[in-house]
Amino acid sequence: MCGRYVLEGPVSRLTEYFNARYTADESIFQNSYNIPPTTQVPVVRINREGERVILLHTWGLIPHWTADKTISAKLNNARGETVHEKPSFRTGFKKYRCLIPSTGYYEWQAAEEGSQARKQPYYIYPSDSSYFAMAGVCDHWVDKSTGELVMSTAIITTEPCQALKEVHDRMPVMIPKEEWVNWLDPKNQDVDALRNYIRSSEEVKFYPVGYGVSGIGKNRVDSEDLIKTIKP
Template sequence: MCGRYVNSRSPEDLGVEFDVDQSVLSERLAPDYNIAPTKRIYAVLDRPGDTPERQLRVVTWGLVPSWAKDRSGAAKLSNARIETAAEKPSFARAFKSRRAVVPADGYFEWRRQDGGVKQPFFLHRPDDRALHLAALYELWRDSTREAGHPDAWWWSATILTTESTGELRDIHDRTPLTVRPGALDAWLSTAPSHPDELRALLAPSTEELVARPVSTLVNSVRNNGPHLLEEYVEAAPTLF
């Protein structure tokens, strides 16, 4: 799964990296080293039209389906399983035509140690390049807002996950999916595609990551800052 992640990149840097046509930002997000569900995040997506437009947008992490009565269940839909996303009612429409990428420096996972203690790890690329996490987005009409109100439409997203592979599988059995190199345009395309073709554009993130043990300070969403990414070294036992 993916329950916490990091993005320290500016919208300007993301605009260049993803060749964005337009940044549609309701706000400018500060670097965040402990992003949790329900927070505002950056997402890259293609909006349909005669000439599709690639946009960088601010959305909320936690999908709100277009048919939902309210936004109360968003936190429970922060992740979507790739195995069922094309068929599950909460995600099927978005999987068909509203796909996105969530940029991340890396993400956190917890491994249960002896004694039941959970050790957090920061998973990232060895060269620290950005991860292009595969995502879905939705628009939900807030009926309490007038049509022209800036918040009349609620933008939200979920991150796709799959089974972990490789050496990092022992940390967690689920992992976010990333868009394969060269597959970004096909993944963001709003043109019809078969689900199997879309799934082939993605890869388990654990295929290319390294894991670094970090402090349990990350356990609390109140804690934030680059110090959360520092390697945790267990103190030696006191001899006297």
């Protein structure tokens, strides 16, 4: 799974790398080194005019048919093996796919069996590019009582590449740049063909970091120090 990730700007670098127009207020964009689920995150999508744009979505999918938007906290990841058939994700996988920009993400390595040691956090980042383009599915939810519209997303995960198996048993699906056009195309609704994009990426590096990223709620730290390497 992917439970926390990092996104660094500036917006100009983000828009240039993804060749997309940023639609939100640029003044609210800031580097974040500890992005948790249920927060607003930039995603790359194709709008109704066929333009590639960067929008803000809630990280944690809210299916259009649900009555309770708090389900978002439980749907931040979608397993690539079943994303095409699970009721929460299958519509988004077929029609509403996106790219979720990330400078890197965190994963926690479990201690050896029987050990009382804490899980060791690792920072995982691209080996040869500025950003990961994590595969995402989206949905649109409307509060029937207020008319509030919430756009949301979930990160698709798969089995890890060989190098990452020592750290964790899952990793986000990364879409290579040459495949962005087909992945983002809302007219591309061939589910069997789309499933071919669900694969691990070898283009990653990683190193151990401190335990600060493990904080939640009011204890959540957001600092560049979080991605500094340490001795495990």
